[in-house]
Amino acid sequence: MKPNVEKFEAIVSTQESGWHKDVEERLRNKLWQDKAFDIALTLLKYKDAYKLNQAELARKIGVSKQYINRILQGKENLTLETIGKIEDALQIKLIETKVYPEETEKPSPSPYHQPTIYNKSRLNFNTLESPHEDYSEK
Amino acid sequence: MKIIPIFAPYLYAIAYPREFKIVWNEEMYNYFEEDEIGKIDEFQRLFTLWSNPRYLYDFFKDNAHYLNAEYWLHNKNQFTNLPKSTKNKARKFEETIVTQIRNLDKLFQPLDDNITVPPNVSNTKSKYGWLRVYAINIDENKYLVTGGAIKLTKEMKDHPMTKTELKKMEIVRNFLIERCIIDSDSYEDYLYELTI
Numbered sequence: 001m002k003p004n005v006e007k008f009e010a011i012v013s014t015q016e017s018g019w020h021k022d023v024e025e026r027l028r029n030k031l032w033q034d035k036a037f038d039i040a041l042t043l044l045k046y047k048d049a050y051k052l053n054q055a056e057l058a059r060k061i062g063v064s065k066q067y068i069n070r071i072l073q074g075k076e077n078l079t080l081e082t083i084g085k086i087e088d089a090l091q092i093k094l095i096e097t098k099v100y101p102e103e104t105e106k107p108s109p110s111p112y113h114q115p116t117i118y119n120k121s122r123l124n125f126n127t128l129e130s131p132h133e134d135y136s137e138k
Numbered sequence: 139m140k141i142i143p144i145f146a147p148y149l150y151a152i153a154y155p156r157e158f159k160i161v162w163n164e165e166m167y168n169y170f171e172e173d174e175i176g177k178i179d180e181f182q183r184l185f186t187l188w189s190n191p192r193y194l195y196d197f198f199k200d201n202a203h204y205l206n207a208e209y210w211l212h213n214k215n216q217f218t219n220l221p222k223s224t225k226n227k228a229r230k231f232e233e234t235i236v237t238q239i240r241n242l243d244k245l246f247q248p249l250d251d252n253i254t255v256p257p258n259v260s261n262t263k264s265k266y267g268w269l270r271v272y273a274i275n276i277d278e279n280k281y282l283v284t285g286g287a288i289k290l291t292k293e294m295k296d297h298p299m300t301k302t303e304l305k306k307m308e309i310v311r312n313f314l315i316e317r318c319i320i321d322s323d324s325y326e327d328y329l330y331e332l333t334i
Binding site: 002003004005007008009011012013015016017018019022023026033036037038040041044045048072073074 | 140141142143144146147150151153169174178179181182185186189190191192193195199219221222225229232236276277280282314317318319320
């Protein structure tokens with residue numbers, strides 16, 4: 001080992017990066033976190049459009065300041081009850097569901113739906129095998 | 139200042155102490171818990187911010203005037219929802235770094251775009267769209283992340299955020315030079331980067 005690398009290794013901390021835990025959580029919770037992100041953006045735009053501060057938005061919805069802070073940071077896996085409560089309080093739609101007419105045989109996949117590709121199997125932490133992707137600037 | 143392993147022996151990141159106000163400024167207290175301040179490393183801090191809707195919304199709102207720059211106007215169709223596209227890019231960026239961990243030399247390039255072959259150039263960047271991770275090259279395929287940014291302007295010195303990143307690199311470089319981990323041969327290159 002080169003002397004400078006040896007000196008470098010000698011001062012590396014034994015502390016582990018919390019990034020590993022974060023990325024695992026982002027992978028595990030991707031489906032709801034993507035929706036939470038969109039809901040947060042809608043509420044942030046609402047807050048600005050109606051010139052509300054965070055406390056006023058919390059009061060309008062009927063939740064605590066701490067809770068609205070978590071929602072605006074996309075950290076809350078909201079229940080249908082909470083989503084309904086927010087929609088009702090602000091008179092906006094956060095999520096839409098489609099009711100299929102009875103004569104429809106089965107709900108068809110949305111042409112806009114992109115199946116998740118950011119899954120754990122692509123990021124193999126044990127072997128760090130490369131899927132041989134292009135790593136040049138996108 | 140601590141050096142935290144991300145993927146040893148390839149990728150490491152600096153964790154700046156709480157007193158280091160150019161990183162842990164008041165704004166950061168909006169996005170991190172009290173016990174995270176001064177503890178988490180730059181790699182974790184960046185990807186946490188780049189997945190936070192409130193941070194990204196506020197960032198693009200506060201920097202709206204920079205989006206009139208030529209680069210952004212030419213790519214306007216991509217940017218109907220900048221916070222969301224940034225979050226998606228960050229996920230891809232993170233994935234690219236992980237999957238290419240043994241090829242970091244190809245992922246990181248000299249900070250100065252005019253330098254194509256990097257003799258004695260240790261200040262590097264990895265880019266994915268408008269996202270940047272800045273790092274110091276320690277050895278072959280061995281990098282120390284000093285920070286990163288959402289790059290809004292062509293030159294780093296033209297935006298306070300990227301200007302701060304140069305400052306952080308300077309501090310870490312000095313830290314490594316003092317400990318004889320890198321030499322000061324490439325310091326002139328660094329000073330040149332500061333002036334462009």
